[in-house]
Amino acid sequence: MDGYVKIARKDQLKSSSGVSVNVEGEEVAVFQIDGDILAVRNTCPHQHFQLLHQGELDGHAVTCPMHGWKFDLQTGRGIANSGNLRTYAVKVIGDDVWVERPEE
Numbered sequence: 001m002d003g004y005v006k007i008a009r010k011d012q013l014k015s016s017s018g019v020s021v022n023v024e025g026e027e028v029a030v031f032q033i034d035g036d037i038l039a040v041r042n043t044c045p046h047q048h049f050q051l052l053h054q055g056e057l058d059g060h061a062v063t064c065p066m067h068g069w070k071f072d073l074q075t076g077r078g079i080a081n082s083g084n085l086r087t088y089a090v091k092v093i094g095d096d097v098w099v100e101r102p103e104e
C-alpha cells in the first residue's frame with residue numbers, strides 16, 4: 001500500500017498500552033486505546049527521550065514518563081506544555097496495522 005508501512009498484526013498490540021516500532025528509521029509509538037490505534041513520533045519535544053510508548057495513559061492522552069509532559073495522541077498537541085508530537089495516520093486492513101511512512 002503506497003505511503004504506508006505494515007508494522008504489526010492487530011492482536012500484537014495490547015489494549016491500553018503502547019509499543020515502540022522503528023518505521024524506516026523513525027521511532028514511532030503506537031497505542032491501542034478503546035479499539036482505536038494511534039501513532040505518534042516517539043520523541044518527546046522536551047528533552048528528546050524516546051519513551052512515550054511507556055507513558056501513562058489517560059483516555060487518549062499520554063504522559064511522558066521522564067518529566068510529565070502530556071500530549072493528546074489524536075492531535076499530537078501538548079496539554080499544558082508547549083511542545084507537540086507529530087502524528088501518523090494508521091490503517092487497519094484485515095489483521096494488519098499499517099502506519100504512514102515518516103517522510104510522507
Ligand code: FES
Pocket residue numbers: 044045046047048049064065066067068069
Ligand atoms: S523528556 Fe518528556 S517530559 Fe521531559
